[in-house]
Amino acid sequence: MQYSKEFLLDVHRKLLTLRQMEQKLLDTYAQGRVPGHIHSGIGQEASFVGILSTKKDGDYWKPTHRMASLPFIMGMDEDAYWGELLAKKTGNSGGRGGMLHIGDFKTGYLGMSATLGNDAGVCVGAAMAIDYDHKDNVVYMFMGDGTSSRGPVYEAINMAKIWNLPVLFICENNGFAISTPVGYSCPVDDALGGRASGWELPTRVVDGTDVLAVYEAAKELTDGMRAGGGPAILECKSYRWRGHFEGDQCPYRDAAVTKQWMENKDCIKLFEAKLMAEGILTQADIDTFKDSFDKQMDAAIARAEAAPEMAPDEIYDYLYAE
Numbered sequence: 001m002q003y004s005k006e007f008l009l010d011v012h013r014k015l016l017t018l019r020q021m022e023q024k025l026l027d028t029y030a031q032g033r034v035p036g037h038i039h040s041g042i043g044q045e046a047s048f049v050g051i052l053s054t055k056k057d058g059d060y061w062k063p064t065h066r067m068a069s070l071p072f073i074m075g076m077d078e079d080a081y082w083g084e085l086l087a088k089k090t091g092n093s094g095g096r097g098g099m100l101h102i103g104d105f106k107t108g109y110l111g112m113s114a115t116l117g118n119d120a121g122v123c124v125g126a127a128m129a130i131d132y133d134h135k136d137n138v139v140y141m142f143m144g145d146g147t148s149s150r151g152p153v154y155e156a157i158n159m160a161k162i163w164n165l166p167v168l169f170i171c172e173n174n175g176f177a178i179s180t181p182v183g184y185s186c187p188v189d190d191a192l193g194g195r196a197s198g199w200e201l202p203t204r205v206v207d208g209t210d211v212l213a214v215y216e217a218a219k220e221l222t223d224g225m226r227a228g229g230g231p232a233i234l235e236c237k238s239y240r241w242r243g244h245f246e247g248d249q250c251p252y253r254d255a256a257v258t259k260q261w262m263e264n265k266d267c268i269k270l271f272e273a274k275l276m277a278e279g280i281l282t283q284a285d286i287d288t289f290k291d292s293f294d295k296q297m298d299a300a301i302a303r304a305e306a307a308p309e310m311a312p313d314e315i316y317d318y319l320y321a322e
């Protein structure tokens with residue numbers, strides 16, 4: 001596939017935005033400034049960016065719990081984002097939801113269920129709305145390898161297939177569900193791609209660290225869906241760099257393997273090497289972006305920290321429509 005310089009630089013900017021945001025989250029969390037907990041998706045940026053680079057206006061998307069910074073590349077306001085993460089009234093859910101509940105309807109973000117996999121049905125519902133309106137939009141339903149073993153996911157795939165609805169079921173296979181390796185929880189090599197084959201859906205399994213390979217597979221599948229081809233499956237193979245949660249010491253896996261993934265399969269370093277070899281990106285460009293992004297985020301975090309918290313007597317607000 002031929003790409004314009006603008007497209008490649010846009011993909012790079014999104015990758016770097018996620019990486020910088022995930023790092024900023026890790027640092028802020030380590031300083032004890034984030035209430036609750038976070039699941040870092042650092043190292044898995046390429047699959048999210050490659051897939052969501054095919055998104056058009058009117059499409060819906062539903063992420064996993066792991067890439068907390070994702071709304072940020074989809075156009076969410078930084079004050080609403082950091083306000084929510086730091087449990088402030090300026091947050092997009094008034095600070096009530098935190099990391100897992102940063103739904104943002106104006107960017108098509110449907111929100112997510114902390115009961116993993118149950119939101120597959122919500123994605124089918126959104127696809128029904130698209131179908132009802134005769135639009136060529138699609139729904140991106142992200143899940144992890146562990147989640148891909150859940151029953152609601154297979155019920156949703158079945159409904160999407162029989163009603164020919166445009167849902168892209170995406171498995172972000174990072175090798176683990178908490179401490180359980182995918183080789184234990186799943187009897188075939190491709191967690192979703194291998195098991196969903198009975199539905200005869202268009203299916204692609206790709207290297208999730210190769211952003212352009214992911215983009216090309218997602219483009220092929222979503223083009224087919226927009227033309228009325230019904231649901232499809234995309235599995236991206238990657239590796240979870242951090243523990244399941246911050247503080248997880250990962251005694252259940254070999255640290256040398258993690259190190260190898262981080263050193264040899266860093267999706268951003270791999271993409272940057274390609275762009276630099278083609279002469280469209282320099283180290284100075286990267287450093288300038290990182291520096292200005294960091295300052296922008298520090299200012300947003302400072303504003304969120306200075307923002308008011310919800311008062312105890314406001315706890316019942318929004319429970320009922322007024």
Ligand SMILES: Cc1ncc(C[n+]2csc(CCOP(=O)(O)OP(=O)(O)O)c2C)c(N)n1
Pocket residue numbers: 064065066114115116117143144145146147148174176177178240244
């Ligand atoms: C239905 C359900 N079961 C268990 C949990 C607890 N839980 C939270 S994250 C997680 C691991 C999910 O693994 P995976 O789907 O592979 O996603 P990853 O964390 O690797 O991104 C589990 C079991 C949950 N939130 N929902």
Ligand SMILES: [Mg+2]
Pocket residue numbers: 144145146172173174175176177178
């Ligand atoms: Mg996983």
